Every structure is written in structure tokens, then in C-alpha cells.
Amino acid sequence: MFQIQVKNVSRLCNAKPIVTVNGMFPGPSIYVREGDQVLVNVTNHAQYNMSIHWHDLKQFRNGWADGPAYITQCPIKNGHSYIYNFTVTDQRGTLWWHAHILWLRATVYGAIVIMPKEGTPFPFPQPHRETNIILGEWWNQDVETIVTQANKLGLPPQPSNAHTINGKPGPLFPRSEKHTFAMEVEFGKTYLLRIINAALNDEHFFAIAGHSMTVVEIDAVYTKPFTTKAILIVPGQTTNVLVKADQSPKRYFMAARPFMDAPITVDNKPVTAILQYEGIPNSVLPILPQLPVSNDTKFAMSYNSKLKSLNSPRFPAKVPLQIDRHLFYTIGLGINPCPTCQKGTQVVASLNNITFVMPKIGLLQAHYFDVSGVFRTDFPDKPLAPFNYTGAPLTANLGTAMGTGSVSCLSILQLNWSYKTLIFSAESHPFRLHGFNFFVVGSGIGNFDPKKDPAKFNLVDPPERNTVGVPTGGWTAIRFRADNPGVWFMHCHLELHTTWGLKMAFVVKNGKSAEESVLPPPKDLPPC
Ligand code: C2O
DSSP, X not given: OEEEEEEEEEETTEEEEEEEETTBSSOOOEEEETTOEEEEEEEEOSSSOBOEEEETOOOTTOGGGTOOBTTTBOOBOTTOEEEEEEEOOSOOEEEEEEEOSTTGGGTOEEEEEEEOSTTOOOSSOOOSEEEEEEEEEEOSSOHHHHHHHHHHHTSOOOOOSEEEXXXXXXXXXXXXXXXXXXXXXXXXXXXXXXXXXXXSSOEEEEEETXXXXXXXXXXXXXXXXXXXXXXXXXXXXXXXXXXXXXXXXXXXXXXEEEESOTTOOSSOOOEEEEEEETTOOTTSOOBOOOOOOTTOHHHHHHHHHHOOBOOOSSSOOOOOSSOSEEEEEEEEEEEEEOTTSTTSEEEEEEETTEEEOOOSSOHHHHHHXXXXXXXXXXXXXXXXXXXXXXXXXXXXXXXXXXXXXXXXXXXXXXXXXXXXXXXXXXXXXXXXXTTOOEEEEEEEESSOOTTTGGGGOOOSSOOEESEEEEOTTEEEEEEEEOOSOEEEEEEESSHHHHHTTOEEEEEEOOOSSGGGSOOOOOTTOOOO
């Protein structure tokens, strides 16, 4: 039961009403086992419209349970309920759930832990204990008010006041000692940390003072284990690490700091939590970890290059070797006229120069019931004009076309994104595809070279994930099988950029048989 309700919560000496699930912040963790059927009855008691997304649950043929508002469903209105009904199939590991409407995921989010089938061990040493570490953000004022005002002005909203770990900013922020997450460890034991980046607008480096981490899973897919001092995790992603409590028994900070994001926090301090050895008194001052500096692209590239699918006989990496269709998308940020904005202009973001406009009814409904005119089907497979996206501002390209873009497909796709700089240059973009996992076969800085770069693709054990950071001034190539019929959202997981239109959808057509077709919608699907 998810009761969406408003509750007063205080952080950084500021109390404010926030939207919560069951009065909890962060929301409840969901523990399921591979193969389980999950029913979550969401009842909305808040004044905001609501929809909940089960980030990366595959929802095979069952987009009705996916959750992004106006993509797969209309919102659950105040006083109404909707039951998300899905079965966890062939997935195990750490995922999460979050509100997928407005900026409500600022406070409406939580962990999903999928345990492997009974009797199936992890493909890594069994940890003594495990903990969820959820990175988030906190604003002192009401987030929806801030965003509405910023949109009216046509400006970006103010950044958050603090980052959080499990909803808490940690003791480096004023009067936040009691809002500090702490985990106790026993010397010699190994712990599994399930790290989730639920922040709205910041990619993060995360490290633990004195301890190294062994990465064993990303986005609920096992990886070849490797040891590192810090991890990079972008909004939407999850990373499981093993940590051995083998250092001199003291108190150590775990900390996170943004990587390459424009809107850091107002108060640019790292968020911290505490790893505390058993029996060490709270009066002992913890030690801070060394985190890569915020523009350490070299660390980021090298870290990402170490991520490889486990690709074992039990968990093979089924990388598509042949592709049926090649898509090439450019990510753009630009400025469009906005007659209703105070400045007369607004910031917009685009894929192949098309800025997504939210439809009035769900795209999945429009597709299923054959309602025409809801989305355009002429989304370009490649950029309209050749250009250089390595940093030169393209003033000629500042205006984007507005439209609800979609691409229809039933095939194996290779998608390249590259990032062209229009007005900002500092960010990388965490791209998220609903409905599928994809293989990140290549990535690089500079212009993508269709002649040379594909020869360097990893088609053996590339990382398999659901969100990938596309580097600033660079490119990323992914491959996936479009074998899940329905309508699937693809967007930048920086909420700011989603708001600006950095999104589109894939319409995956039904296959020949009934088993390859979208299931009928549930009776309680919220009406538009
Ligand atoms: Cu966390 Cu649209 O995804």
C-alpha cells in the first residue's frame, strides 16, 4: 500500500510540508524475489497529481505498470487509486522507484531490492550484511513552487540546498548532526552497499574514507568485479559494492560530491554519512575521503571503462552483433521564444533539434487505441544538418522545433548520442531508456567517427544498464533489442533537462503473435 500523503519534514533547520509515501522520507524500500508478482496499490491523498515509476522493472508487454505520466498513463488524481501490477522476470539486484511527474521525485522515491531466486547465491562472496545508500537532494523551499516560478521567468530553478544520503545531509551542514545516516560495521566482515542515485540534477562521485570498494553489480546486472577508491553514479543508476571492514577501527565518512553538473547545491559542501566500527564512541571525529574533483573527466572515463558485464555461463551478455537500424541523436540545449515567459524566451533542450512537448493523454493509450494526432511519427533518425558538437556554440541552431516525438520500431537498434554545445558546456547527460536494458558498446570524447569508432566497440562484455552518462563534448553508443511491445520513454535523468524537453519515446510495435503484443490495459487505469 502506497499512501501518497503530505507530511512536515525538517532538514537544515527548515520545516516544510513534503509529498511522501506513507509519511516516510525517503519512501519505503521494497524487497522482492525474482519471479514474484508485485501489486502496489497507490492512493493519492495529496493535492498534486501522482504517478509512480518502477525504475527499470522490465514490464514486458505491460507498459501500463511503467508509470511515467502522460507516456504510459494519465496521473492518479487526488482521492483516486491505481494498482501497479507486475511480475519480476529475469532480474535480480538493486533498482528503485520514484514519482514520474513534475519534480515530485524530489521527495517521493525509495529502493527496490530484488533477491535472487531461493537457493541461488550471488556470484560474489556472500556479504555479512547489506545497506541501501540512496543519494538525493533537499530544497529548503517547496520544490514545485520554485520550479513553477522559474518556468514563468524562463530561467533554471535554483539548485538544491543540500545533497542527502538516505534523506539526510550529514554533519557538515548546520545543525544536521541528528540528520546523519550511520552504519555500524564489525571488524573483518564484508558488507554489501546498494547505492542508488536518486538526485534530481547531479551526477555523483562517492567514496568511503580509508576503504576501497569492489563493484559487483550495476543497474541490477552483475559485473566483473573490480576494486576502486571512488565510484561515479549518475541519476537513475544503481551500483552495488562490497566493502570489507578491514581498517583500523574508527569512524569514517562516506561522502558524495557532484561530477560536472551545472547546478551544484547552493551550499557546496559534500553530503556525508558515517561508517562506524563497533564499539567506537560517537565523540571520535570521522575521517573524510578523497573524492575526485568535480571536473575529473579522466577519472570518469577510466572508471566507466572498467565496467564490464559479468558475462558468465549463467549470466551471459547477449550483445546484439547485427543491427537493423542505426539512430544518431544529438543532444542540444537552446533558447526558444516564449511569449508567456517574463523574459520572452525560455531555455529548451532537444534531441535532433526536437523539443518534446508533453501530450494531454498517455502515449501508450494513443498507440493502443489508435488515437491519431497525439505524437509525431517523423522523428529524424539522424541530425538534420551536419555539425560539429565538440564545443563551438551553434548560434544558428538556437531555435528548436517543438513536438511530441516518437520513433516506431521492431528491430535491433544502435543508438548513438552525441552532445552538441549550445549554451552550456559543463554537463554530461544521464540518458535513461524505459522498457529495456541496453549495452553500452562504446563512448568517447570528440566527434563520433562512423568509420573508425565502431571498430573499437566492445561487443563481448559491455556494461548492460538502463541509464548511461553521455559525456560532455563526446558520444556514447548503445545497442538494444526492441523486443518489448509498447511505448517507452527515453529522457535525460536530470530533471531540469527533462523539464526543458530532453525526451522522446519509442513506439515498439506488436509482434506477429498475441504473446508478442501489448497486454490489455487494467480496468483501474487512471482516466485522462
Ligand atoms: Cu528513473 Cu523515466 O526514469
